[in-house]
Amino acid sequence: MGVIGYGLGVIGAALGIGLAAYGATTSMARQPEVQGRLFTVFILASAFVEALALIGFVVTLIAGA
């Protein structure tokens, strides 16, 4: 059950990273000169989103043990 719950939790993180990548690519296509700055922001946003998925991963392991 825990694994299924983790899968459900990851849907949110996947949507979040997907949205961040979507925004980053579209704005890079519109304005290629801000690429460097955008990359930093994109990595930052992904890191925030990803932390949630990873917390889910660890909770799954703890609950399973």
Next chain:
Amino acid sequence: MTPSVAPVQEKGRAVNPLDKLGEEMDELLEGFTSTAIHGDLNRGVTQYTFWMLVASIVLLVLVFVFKKKQEACGLVPKGRFVNGVEFLVEYCRDDLCKGLLGDTWRKHFPFIASVFFFILVNNIIGVIPGCKPGTGCIGTTAALALVSFVYFIVVGMKSKGVIGYIKSLAPAGVAFPMNALVWVIELFSTFLRLVTLAVRLFCNLFAGHVVMGTFAILASLFFIPVMQQITPETLGLAGASIFWIAILLIIYAVELLVAAIQAYVFTLLSAVYIQLAEAEEH
């Protein structure tokens, strides 16, 4: 992690290598918990501390070799090693310090660069098969996060005064009752930074290594039957084993990327927090 030999199958019974996955996974997770290799858990050396020491020694050696080589070649850097290290240092200086901190970058550059290189070397040593990442243990990352936390709070208190910093947690220009509420929320989120900094780095390293280990176990479990008896069925399982190894290699490449990105993210967030603590109004 040597999988025990499976009993010889009776004729006609399908081989299912996934049967033993559960116990193998337990063994894998056991390998990731801290165990003392010298002394006890409180006052000893665990495998993570050991590899962290190795990483620190590697880092020190790199610094001295770099210094020597750089002095040897004068002002113009020559060779792949000197150029590579200079590229990293300049990236750290221009992108992390100058880009985020503005005028005060010179003051914070030593701290930010040391955190960056420490985490980077630790992560990369952890990706080498057989080694463990010093940062793959919650104790190490919590200590690093605590250092960063204390650093940005002290920076904030130095630039605004103790009372000024505590007051500046709530944005100015909010009416009285909301002001207090926002202050409490901001205080909470400041302490949450400490937790997320530690947990993010730890989880990325830990999860990455668990995933790599799982695929290595799958590859070996699917390959065992073909070593006992060669039938079309076991040959098929061996083919699947090659597929697992291919995935393992891809994940290995991703882990190398994650090692660099997580060092970058930790340092970037530290720099952002320092900048927020120093900013006049936010």
